[in-house]
Amino acid sequence: MSGARTAGASRLESAAAATAFQKEWFLRLAERARAGEPIALANADAPHELLRALGIPYVVNQWWSSIISAKRAGPASLAAVAAQGMPDDSRQYDVLPLGAQDLGDTDAPWGGLPEPRFAIAERSGDVTHKIFERWGRRPGTETFLLSRTAAVPAPAGWWDRVAHDWEDVFGAARIDLLEGEIRMLAATLEQRVGRALDHGRLAEIMALANEQAEWNRRTRDLLAAARPLPVAVTDIIPAVMVPQWHRGTAWAVEAARRLHDEVARRIDEGHAVHDGERRRLMWIGRGLWSDLDMYRSFQEEFGAVFVWSMYLAIAADGYARYGDDPKRALAARFVGLTDLLYVPPMSSSWYVKEALAHGVDGVVHLVADDTPAPGVITSALEERGIPVLEIRASNADPRATGDVRERIAGFVRERVPAAR
Amino acid sequence: MTTSAPVIGVVGNDVPRQLLLAVGGHPHRLTGSWEGDIDPVAQQLLGATDVAVTRLLTELREEARAVDGLVVCNDSQAHLRLFYVLRATAPELPLHLLDMPRDDSEPARRFARFQLEALAAFCSGLTGRALDDASLADAAVVEAALGDALRRLRVRRRADPPQCSGAGALDAILDAARLAPSEAVSRIDAAQTSVPAGVTRVHMTGSSHPDAAFYRELERDGRCVVVSEDHDTGDAAWLGPAASGATVAEVIEGLIDAHFERVTTSATATSADRVALTREVAQAAGADVVAAVVRDLDEGPLWDLADQRAALEGRPLISVRVTPGAETESARELVRGLVGPAVPA
Numbered sequence: 001m002s003g004a005r006t007a008g009a010s011r012l013e014s015a016a017a018a019t020a021f022q023k024e025w026f027l028r029l030a031e032r033a034r035a036g037e038p039i040a041l042a043n044a045d046a047p048h049e050l051l052r053a054l055g056i057p058y059v060v061n062q063w064w065s066s067i068i069s070a071k072r073a074g075p076a077s078l079a080a081v082a083a084q085g086m087p088d089d090s091r092q093y094d095v096l097p098l099g100a101q102d103l104g105d106t107d108a109p110w111g112g113l114p115e116p117r118f119a120i121a122e123r124s125g126d127v128t129h130k131i132f133e134r135w136g137r138r139p140g141t142e143t144f145l146l147s148r149t150a151a152v153p154a155p156a157g158w159w160d161r162v163a164h165d166w167e168d169v170f171g172a173a174r175i176d177l178l179e180g181e182i183r184m185l186a187a188t189l190e191q192r193v194g195r196a197l198d199h200g201r202l203a204e205i206m207a208l209a210n211e212q213a214e215w216n217r218r219t220r221d222l223l224a225a226a227r228p229l230p231v232a233v234t235d236i237i238p239a240v241m242v243p244q245w246h247r248g249t250a251w252a253v254e255a256a257r258r259l260h261d262e263v264a265r266r267i268d269e270g271h272a273v274h275d276g277e278r279r280r281l282m283w284i285g286r287g288l289w290s291d292l293d294m295y296r297s298f299q300e301e302f303g304a305v306f307v308w309s310m311y312l313a314i315a316a317d318g319y320a321r322y323g324d325d326p327k328r329a330l331a332a333r334f335v336g337l338t339d340l341l342y343v344p345p346m347s348s349s350w351y352v353k354e355a356l357a358h359g360v361d362g363v364v365h366l367v368a369d370d371t372p373a374p375g376v377i378t379s380a381l382e383e384r385g386i387p388v389l390e391i392r393a394s395n396a397d398p399r400a401t402g403d404v405r406e407r408i409a410g411f412v413r414e415r416v417p418a419a420r
Numbered sequence: 421m422t423t424s425a426p427v428i429g430v431v432g433n434d435v436p437r438q439l440l441l442a443v444g445g446h447p448h449r450l451t452g453s454w455e456g457d458i459d460p461v462a463q464q465l466l467g468a469t470d471v472a473v474t475r476l477l478t479e480l481r482e483e484a485r486a487v488d489g490l491v492v493c494n495d496s497q498a499h500l501r502l503f504y505v506l507r508a509t510a511p512e513l514p515l516h517l518l519d520m521p522r523d524d525s526e527p528a529r530r531f532a533r534f535q536l537e538a539l540a541a542f543c544s545g546l547t548g549r550a551l552d553d554a555s556l557a558d559a560a561v562v563e564a565a566l567g568d569a570l571r572r573l574r575v576r577r578r579a580d581p582p583q584c585s586g587a588g589a590l591d592a593i594l595d596a597a598r599l600a601p602s603e604a605v606s607r608i609d610a611a612q613t614s615v616p617a618g619v620t621r622v623h624m625t626g627s628s629h630p631d632a633a634f635y636r637e638l639e640r641d642g643r644c645v646v647v648s649e650d651h652d653t654g655d656a657a658w659l660g661p662a663a664s665g666a667t668v669a670e671v672i673e674g675l676i677d678a679h680f681e682r683v684t685t686s687a688t689a690t691s692a693d694r695v696a697l698t699r700e701v702a703q704a705a706g707a708d709v710v711a712a713v714v715r716d717l718d719e720g721p722l723w724d725l726a727d728q729r730a731a732l733e734g735r736p737l738i739s740v741r742v743t744p745g746a747e748t749e750s751a752r753e754l755v756r757g758l759v760g761p762a763v764p765a
Contacts, residue, residue, distance in 0.1 A: 085726030090719045123522060126497045126687035130723040133690050147528065150494045150503070150519045173534045180527025344508045367467055369717065372501040375465035376508045392468060 012235035012266075014259040018242035021251075023110065029057050030114050038117035038193060041097065041135065043128065045338055046120045046146065047182050047330050049209065049248050053202040054189055056118070060245045064113060065096040069289040069395075071109040073100060086134075091127045091370065092394045093286065098134055115140050118189070122148040124338065125370045144188070146181050149174045151339035156349035158340065163210075163320035166332040179331035186327075202326040205248035209333075212247060213320035215256035216240060220316035222263050223307070224357040228277040230266040233306045234292045240312045247319070278303030278418040282355055284310065284377065285366030286395040294405055302412045308358050314341060317350070344373055348380035355386050362416035363388045364408055366395060387415040426546045429486075430597075431476065431502060432493025433628075433652040433685055434520045436675045438662045439540045440491075441559035441601065444547040448487060449597035451630035451653055452476030454747050465505045466498075470718040471744045472630040473498040477505065480513075489514035489546040491539065495652075496687035496720070516542040522688050524680040532676045556671045560662035562601035567660025569608035570596075574655060577647050578705045581617040586624070586646025587635035588613045590654055594631065597659060604659075615645050620759055623707035624649035625698045625728065626739070627715040628685070634713060634742075637751035643759045648705030650697050652685045686720035695727040702735060709758055712739035713750070 033039045040051050040058040051058045068077055074092070077099035082088040084102075086095070097113060105112050119135035119142070121128050129145050136143030153171055155161075162169045186197050219240075223231065239259045243252040273296075281298070283306050288294055298304035318340050323329035340346050355363065363381055365388050367374040378388045389411035391404060425446040430437075440447045452472035459478040466474055480490075490513055492503040503517045518539050521528035540551045549555070573592065576583035584592075592611035596604035622644050628651040629635065635646050650656050661682075663674025683689050683697045702710050710732055714721045722741075729737050738757040742750040 085729065087719070087722040090722055123688075126718075126720040127723055129522075129688075130691050130720070133692065145523060147521050147523070147531070149521075149531070150500055150517055152517050152519065154507075173531060177521065177527050177531040180530070181525065184525060184527070343504055348508075369468040369719075370497065371467055372497065373465060373504040373508065374467040375461075376505065378464075 012231055012239055012259075012262060014239040014255065014262050015235040017258070018255055019238050021255075022238075022242045022245075025246075026059070026110055029059070030111060032057065033114035033116075039114065040118040040120055041113070041116040041141075042119075043094075043121035043124075043132075045122050045124065045148075045334050047185075047334050048245075049202065049205045049326075049330050049333075050182060050186055050189070050197070051120075052205050052248050054186070054193060054195055054197055056189065056193060058120075059113060059116070061097055061121070062093065063241070063245050064100075065093050066287065066289045067109050068096045068100050070292070072290065073103060073107065073109055074290065076100075076103055076107060091125070091131065093368070094128055095131050098131060101138070117141065118192075119143045120146070120185070122146045122334070124148045142192070144185055146185070147177055149177060149335065151336055151343040151346060154339065154343055154346045156345040158346055159317040159350060159353070162318070162340075163213075164322050166321055166323075166329075170332060170336045174335050175328060175331050178335045179328050182327055182331055199326060202330070206321070206326045206329055208250065208253050209248045210320045210322060212243065212253045212256045213315065215253065215260050216312060216315040217317065217320075219256070219260040219263050220312050222260070222267060223312070224354075226267045227359070228272040228274070229280070229305045229307045230271045230273065231263055232273050232296065233283065233309050234295050237287055237309055237311050240315050244311075244315055274299040274303065274305050276303045277305050278420055279361045279412060279416050280305060280307045280359055280419070281412075281416070282306070282308040282351075282358065282360040282363040283366070284351060284363055285371070286368065287311070288366070288395050288404065290395075291404070294408075297405055298408060298412055301409070302416075303418060304362075304412050304416070308354060308360060310341060313354050342372055344376035344380070348377045351377055352380050352384055352386075355381060356384070359419075360386060361419045362386065362412065364411070365390045367392045368394050387411070389415070425600075426488040427486075428488065428543055428546060429490040430493075431490065432495040432499045432518070433656075433658050434493040434495050434518055434679070435491055435539070435658070436536065436661070436663075436678070437659070438556065438559045438563050438671070438675065439536065439551065440543050441563060442551055442555040443540065443544045444549040444555075445543050446600060447597070449594070449653075449657075450476055450479075450487075450490075451594065451628070452479070453630050454633040458744075462505075465509065466501050468717055469501055470496070470498040470627070470715055472628075472715060472718075473502050475630070477502055480506065480510070489516070489542070491516050491518055491542070493517075494519040495685050496718075498718070514542075514546060520679055522684065528680075529676055532679060533672060536672050536675060551668050553667060553671075556668060557664070560664055560671075563660060563662040566596060566601055566604050566608070567662070569605045570655070570660050573608050573611055574648075576612060580706065581619070582615040582621070582645055582647050583613070584611050585613045585615055585635075585639055586622070586649075587632040587639055589646075590629060590632040590635050590649075593654055593657055593659070597653075597657060616642065620644045621647045621706055621708045622758060623647065623698070623702035623705055623710045624654065624713065625651065625710055625724075626686075626712040626721040627651060627718045627742075628653040629713075634747060634751050637748055638711075638755055638758075641755070644755060646711075647707055648701050650683075650694070650701050655701070656683075656685075656697075658682070686724055687718075688720075691724045691727045694724045695731045698724075698728055699731050699733070702732070707735065710735055710737040711754055711758060712737060713754065714739065714741050716741060716743045
């Protein structure tokens with residue numbers, strides 16, 4: 001590291017650029033969709049690369065949910081869900097976009113999402129398939145569901161193996177099933193849009209996505225080693241996630257490289273998010289989009305900075321899949337991606353690895369209703385001497401997260417001693 | 421099969437018992453309970469999970485050796501969590517996940533074949549007996565006999581007046597899923613009780629019932645009787661189906677056919693399929709009213725309610741959400757709704 005330390009937080013240029021790009025991209029996409037071009041709504045763990053290779057623009061359900069939340073349209077969207085006789089306290093993060101379709105152009109963020117031609121999801125949990133069943137009942141929308149097999153096997157220490165050794169990490173039978181379903185989906189989409197899938201194009205997209213993941217890995221490694229934290233986690237999240245939803249494009253690779261270079265430059269310049277950093281915190285779980293200021297609100301009183309979220313870390317460790325057959329590699333990318341985040345021992349061993357690498361002093365673990373076996377993750381961290389605060393709430397429901405700041409403050413005060 | 425056969429615990433409703441019986445195993449379904457202690461550690465490990473499954477984990481942690489091995493079905497998020505937690509915390513328990521796909525296709529059938537073969541191999545490892553044609557045929561006969569007994573029970577429940585209470589039927593079905601096949605047939609056939617004419621006939625949908633406590637509370641004052649249900653610990657439990665074939669492979673194909681033909685639990689089936697089942701069974705049973713009992717954190721059934729209300733063609737639907745500790749009060753509230761002025765759907 002060189003140069004004098006600079007504190008404070010001018011926004012990361014990469015984050016500002018990504019956010020601006022995303023809004024422009026969405027408005028252009030919406031315009032094209034309203035002009036008749038078929039678009040897709042895809043869940044985060046659906047095989048987006050197939051849509052890209054077929055030239056079908058797509059919006060990611062969870063990303064759109066985060067926008068709805070951040071624009072404070074969550075309560076009205078949930079009210080619309082309830083008005084249809086569905087529960088408004090179940091799977092809010094997945095259902096917000098369905099509710100937002102009823103808000104009207106003026107109340108929905110950015111003029112609203114045009115009706116998608118295709119809705120595509122994996123069958124995660126007890127309800128995702130029912131939410132997407134509802135999408136399929138909307139006029140003009142056709143739903144496709146992919147299987148979501150369970151994490152058997154589930155090896156610890158997967159992060160060093162998964163990019164190349166994915167057949168063993170996930171098991172060939174699971175990959176066979178998803179690969180077969182991706183092939184069926186491809187055939188149906190080809191028929192619907194009247195275009196043939198170009199396998200060479202899909203291979204290029206997979207290669208670009210791998211390149212993007214490699215930049216993310218380098219960025220994550222820089223941040224893990226940096227003391228003090230040079231970039232706010234709230235800047236890292238959009239700078240990683242917007243390109244994630246454009247995975248497989250040259251723009252996304254360039255965005256990931258730009259983020260890496262900017263982080264490296266800030267480290268070289270001695271930048272610190274908070275000059276009095278005394279406690280380093282890890283945030284496990286989805287982002288609290290409705291209150292992003294929360295992440296910075298413990299700096300002055302406690303010298304506590306959030307140094308880690310899953311978004312960069314899983315982008316670094318979880319996405320790369322190398323292989324000669326792009327459809328099979330694509331199946332391997334998604335067959336167990338969520339398991340890496342949530343299923344022990346894959347999840348628990350990974351969080352411990354990341355916490356140690358980042359020098360974390362305490363962990364806030366936001367446990368949504370759909371988080372399996374959270375206690376195993378918490379126990380694994382506590383066993384390594386890292387205190388954990390579990391907060392059971394949906395990140396998409398402001399009604400459930402009203403006291404988060406107070407609880408974190410109490411946790412830091414009582415259980416996270418200043419390490420420096 | 422004798423009672424000394426290795427006991428194979430079964431969690432969930434996807435297991436073709438024929439395979440377990442054919443290798444000399446004793447299938448024993450585990451469901452948890454409506455009421456009972458909850459181990460705080462079990463609760464912390466599972467997270468936000470259907471309390472019936474949290475109670476089941478509590479039981480398993482207390483009596484880990486009550487079964488010789490455990491098969492858990494990936495037929496709900498709660499069951500899958502239970503599997504993940506046991507895998508992480510109970511290494512001494514022989515444990516297997518049955519992960520059956522939901523949408524019929526060639527890749528799904530290939531995966532289902534892999535799953536059933538792996539299930540048979542796990543159970544063979546517990547019993548020391550391999551799967552063979554003759555034992556599969558024998559198992560098909562005894563399992564089919566249980567299916568016949570269940571059909572007889574269904575007829576008794578649908579009679580007017582019913583010849584078996586809902587609680588009596590549910591007790592018998594749950595027992596049958598735990599007894600040796602010949603005893604199970606006797607147990608089902610013995611389920612006969614006198615029910616007065618003119619009571620409100622109820623079809624039960626929503627969450628599965630881990631035991632008959634809720635039914636008993638519902639029927640306590642004699643104003644209601646549960647004549648049918650579509651949840652998977654009652655009449656929709658996968659008891660009875662068996663496949664015939666000249667080879668092991670043919671039998672497995674037959675079981676895969678049967679798996680894809682049935683309507684599975686709410687957590688895995690579409691709302692459209694679930695609603696069609698509710699309507700068909702309630703109609704066949706001559707139910708006056710449909711009761712949807714949904715346990716807190718058992719989310720699947722909640723998403724079916726709107727469709728159910730719309731599809732029941734004049735038959736009222738009364739729903740109640742049950743939170744832990746309020747089971748009895750919820751049952752009483754439901755009775756008040758069932759026998760009070762009905763609101764047509």
